[in-house]
Amino acid sequence: MAGFLIRRLLGAVLLLVITSIVTFAIFFVVPRLAGQTVDQLAAQYVGKDPSQAEIEITKAKLGLDQPLYIQYGQFVKGVVVGREFSFGPDKEFCPPPCFGYSFKTQRPVWPDLVDRVGVTASLAFGASILWLVAGVAIGVLSALRKGTLFDRSAMVTALAGVSLPIFFTGLLSLVLFRPTGVNYVPITEDPLAWADNLLLPWITLAFLYAALYARLVRAGMLETMGEDYIRTARAKGLPERTVVTRHALRATLTPILTIFGLDIGLLLGGAVLTESTYSLPGVGRYAIDAINNNDLPQVLGVTMLAAFFVVIANLVVDLLYAVADPRVRV
Known part of the structure; x- marks a missing residue:
């Protein structure tokens, strides 16, 4: 190890x-x-x-x-x-890490990024919990109930979730549920207001990713449930719940782990559309403002920060792979 x-x-x-x-x-x-x-x-x-x-x-x-x-x-x-x-x-x-000074504000870029990373992290981790739980649960149930009304309804909803862009679902959710808009409040000031203002962005972002994860988990479960070792487990008299959770689901979640790590890394580098739609002062909106202002040091800082998060996410996924499947340690 x-x-x-x-x-x-x-x-x-x-x-x-x-x-x-x-x-x-x-x-x-x-x-x-x-x-x-x-x-x-x-x-x-x-x-x-x-x-x-x-x-x-x-x-x-x-x-x-x-x-x-x-x-x-x-x-x-x-x-x-x-x-x-x-x-x-x-x-x-x-001071390090130094990406230069902003053309517009004449401030170092790094402190500005640090101020905004918390917003992006709050959005990314909150939404990831929702989409991981919902996507895996719906994908497993759809695979176990293949061809039923639940399966067809879930896959149609998943197709809509994958197809609809964030700015459409985000603006629609604002019109229907929050016409006054979202006013971000740091969690250190008021945890309830923080969660209340991020709930709609969480659901909107999770809807997109949960739909994708549900389709991937369903396809993986359908393939795994037909494997020989699953039939052997059933032949030995193991309860269906044990067969599904400890054998089929574990094999299905291995590739999901890779996708989940990369998605988190990319979102930490800036959820551009979601932050722009809900006017959240995160890294994504910071990047859009930097591009509009032609502020190259800010663009450079966002690029390096996003790359760092993706590399670290890859590293964490590799380490979790070694825990989940000891064969990859060789």
Whole structure:
């Protein structure tokens, strides 16, 4: 188990390094390959209608006139240990993980992301509990009652849930159940108000994912219930409840675990549509505002944060796999 854990940790670190290289290349190398000059690249970091003096200051501050390997080294240094930025004659230290300063607010990007991660995490984890419980339960019951009215109704509802976009179901739910809108309240201030304001976003987001999970669990259960070891368990006289929960369901949930981990990782990186629909001040809405404002440091920070969550989610799934199925430790 120790060797398996070390391999997975080293793999996660390597993946984070590769992610940092790709992210750096997207923001700093690809524009040059597309024909942009250093001045044009620096102009994007200044804002609209920049003067030549502002462009020169930005080039010096960000080191855009230096070789790419030095720029990447400064980028990694900022993320790991922080870096200094020059603002005219003054220098300011940006603590790690440093993704730079926002063009619009002139604030470090990382504290803004930290302020919004709690909102996104509240949305993601609350909705995930609902969709996991509902999706697995409905999928199992549909498989055990294949061809019945419940099965057909559940699958039609699941098809609707997968097909309808979040912004449609979200806006419809606001019109029907909360025309005054959602006003997010931190859980530390008022837990009841926090849950009350997130209940509708939880249900809307869970409806989409529960529908997908129900279809996947149903298909997995139908395949598993026809396996030889299931017939053997029944032939030995095991109760049907034991056959379903301890044998069939355990095998079915193994691939669901992978999907669940990736979904959580992606949502923690920003539930863009849900947060925009309900005006939740999370990472997803922060990313939309950053794109609209052409605030590249904010976009860079969101990209790295989302990649980090996906990598960590993959690592957790691998470790849970080893617990659920010891064969993967080899």
